[in-house]
Amino acid sequence: MNYAQLLFPDFSLILLGYLLCRFTPLNRSVWQGAEALVYYLLFPVLLFHSIVKSPLDWAATSSLIAAGVSAGLAGIALAYSLPWWPGLRGKVQIRDHASCAQIAFRFNSFIGLALADRLAGAQGLFFISVLIGFCVPLFNIAAVWPMAREGQQSFAGQLVRNPLIVATALGLAANLLGFRLPEWLEPPVSRIGAASIALGLMSAGAGMQFGLLAQAKRLSAxxxxxxxxxxxxxxxxxxxxxxxxxxxxxxxxxxSALPTASTCYVLAARMGYNGPYVAGLVTLSTFLGVLSLPYALALVPAP
Structure with missing residues (x-):
């Protein structure tokens, strides 16, 4: 499978956002409004829709859910512990760590859905949808906590005001209650989801400043x-x-090997942190996905 080809749409949209912001009248003032639209409307609609459209089967997926959540919690713990790692102790800016810790455990669900379909068909889509449904709220909560703590903001208040967390929690509840979108709503909701992907990636490119990565090379690595x-x-x-x-x-x-979520940038920027630094990490993570995906799939146990 050609992972570079699969990831090219994300690369190209990030690059397009960067070029538009730097070399056209569509400067930062334009993209700040786009970020708000993605964060408060487009991404929440996409997350809700992606969760409610696939019924959960507890009997068939309980072990998968437990494994995914356990591996995710271990990754979160490692990300939180970075300021105490040898070589990083005393050399990490706490605000940079608070904003970029999410890079280590969040994931690009859109790329995951596309790959699962190619590798395992309908059953693969079902399994990854289950992981997305349970891990998105958990990982979003874990992303918000260090930024809320460092910014001396109310953690509970940030959770209930975070549209990504609210949308995923509502999606899970609706799924468990058997709710499904009416057929006439599917086309506009799907188009909103497609718009959120494109605008989110272009916003990340517009906010990107690679020079900031050099100021925190060890933390970034x-x-x-x-x-x-x-x-x-x-x-x-x-x-x-x-x-x-x-x-x-x-x-x-x-x-486990997907590039990080493009919404990392939007979340950091909307919470008042160093969005351009996080945008640079999102871009590097997307590039690294070309290497980490075949590496991870080579670890699949033999039947």
Whole structure:
């Protein structure tokens, strides 16, 4: 499978946003409004729709959910512990760490859905949708907490005001209650989702400043190492602990090596943190996905 070709649409949209912001009248004042639209409307609609459209089957997916959540929690713990790692102790700006820790454990669900469909068809889509439904709210909460704490903001207040968390929580509740969108609503909701992907990636490109990465090289390397090197190993351990077989093991390893979420940039910027720094990490993570995806899939246990 050509991962570079699969990831090219994300690269191109990030690059387009960067070029438009730097070399056209569509400058930062334009993109600030676009970021707000993505954060408060487009992405929440997409997340809600992606969760409610696939019914959850607890009996078939309980081990997969447990493995995915366990590997994710281990990744979150590693990301939180970075300021105490050898070589980073005393050399990490706390606000930079608060904003970029999310890079280490969040994921690009759109790329994941596309890959799962190619690798395992309808069953693969079902398995990764289950992981997305349970991990998105957990990982978003974990992303908000260090920024709320460092910014001396109310954590509970940030959660209830965070549209991404509210949308995923409502989506899970609606799914468990058996709610489905009426057919006449599917086309406009799907188009809103497509718009959110494009605008979110272009906004990340518009806010990108690679020069800021050089100011925190060790921290940047550490969060990307967790995302692309360590997370697949955590997933492999979870596969053995929970006894996952065949396609569930394949999908969990795929899930573990995805590039980070493009909404990392939007969340950091909307909470008053260094958005351009996070945007640069999002771009690097997307590039690294070309390497980490085949690496992770090579770890799939033999049947």
């Amino acid at each position: 550490a969060v990307l190492a967790i995302r692309h090197l360590i997370q697949p190993l955590l997933a492999l351990a979870a596969i053995h602990v929970f006894g996952l077989q065949a396609q569930q093991a394949l999908i969990l390893l795929l899930f």
